[in-house]
Amino acid sequence: MKRAKGSTDPWPRIGGGFGGWLRDHALTARESVRELGGRSATTLLVWMLIGIALALPAGLFLVRVNLEVLSGEWEGRPGLSVYLELAAPEEVQDNLAALLRLRPEVERVDIVSSADALEEFKTYTDLADVLDALPENPLPASLRVILKAEVEAGGLEEVAAALDGEAGVADVVVERTWLERVNDLSAALTRLGLLLGVLFGAGALLVAATAIQLAVEQRLAEIRVMRLVGATDAQMRRPLLYLGGLYGLGGGLMAAMWVSLALVLIEAPLARLAGSFGQPLEVVAFDAGFFLALLALGLTLGMLGAFVAVQRRLTAIDGF
């Protein structure tokens, strides 16, 4: 028996060295894995529950990140198109543009001549032949006005109202593109994701804590004997923290499985959707980092849940 002299102990100190600590961890890890195997039904159930709790916010996170990428090129700024009367002379367009550039809300004004409009129309539709057949260009010239990013939706209406009465202006269209809607959706998803993340994270924590609490009840006899023979609080906690960690880790793995399953299921319809917007489908962020983050999250929540359960219970265990 090694009896190292501890400086603060009134008697020789047995154990507590680094080697013993390491051995205790190794043995505990081995026994925890064995214990999981011995209670496979409970283990599977806990993994599933934690997995589901983590998969939902994780999936939302993926959706959000991908939407962001999808709308990445768009500057996300409010804008409007000012269509001029067909008969309006070119100076009207220039004057109007100059006028608009003077407004403080306006970031940029692009001039689109009717010829430009025709070109654009031809590239985006299959109607080129029809248009060629027309005697003259039916498309009006227009101005594209991009407002500064900080301008609220109200500012957009204000500019539109100011333009309405101007001579030569046929129509003012406030743009709300699908990308802008995507952005709104993305913001909503962020909030929903945060809420669900907190809620379901707490859920995962609770599942782990409950599972560990059950384990503590089952091991009360063992914990008591351990304490009697001189186990420190850390030593009594250790197997339970390992168990919680393994529950969480398995839950993270399950969550990754759920998410990939969901991705497989929605891949085809999603690809069609993306294709209809002329974008190729490319799911980003479902990578090794995401996977590891899920595992780490599961591990952390599992151990945290175990810690909570153990602290509550260990202090309440008294003697024989």
Add this chain to the structure above:
Amino acid sequence: MGEIEFLRVTRRYDNGHEALRDVSLHFTAGSMTFLTGHSGAGKSTFMRLLLCLDRPTRGQIRVNGVNVAALAPRQLAYYRRHLGVVLQDPHLLSNRTVIDNVALPLRVAGEGERDAARRARAAMGLVGLQGKEQSLPRELSSGEQQRVGIARAVAMRPAVLLADEPTGNLDPMLSREIMEVFRQFRALGTTVIVASHDLALIRSLGERVIALSAGAVVADSNEESFDPADLVDRA
């Protein structure tokens, strides 16, 4: 390690019952003592207090001059590693083999697996349990289970050995053998305190005897005034 002092220790329970009453006792390191007394006299309470499973209401328990009630949790754990404990009920872990049960204190103290197994096996040999290493506690008789508890208590070669009715389920022959094992440890410097009703056994060993009655010390063979007749009807 191994000197124990009870200084005017009283343990009063919430219901007003005093399980120990103003008990002052001194045990030198490497001594052996029997604690006797009727059921309810306070023997187990004495053990529990020494193990810090319970605290004195008044008075102090000093081990090597240190008030054990004032130990921080971590120090308390390290203190307990010096105690070998045999409780009235052996409290074995039902899902572990006998040898794992015996090796538990060694494992807690950070002993390597091979050393722990070797020492556990040696302790099992001392109490006559060779060959039962891989059995589960439920496969043993109650006397054998009690001996597993004893092997677990001595495996660490503790500085203090506390045994509460360790031979309750053992026949006289085996009881004697166990007491001889305790004596061997005493010879190695262990302070041994055994609670027992078995007056015949206690007498035949000729060690120090303390009798408790209703929580108070009523006889102590170390005192000048001791009369062996005091023990009659006390056990």
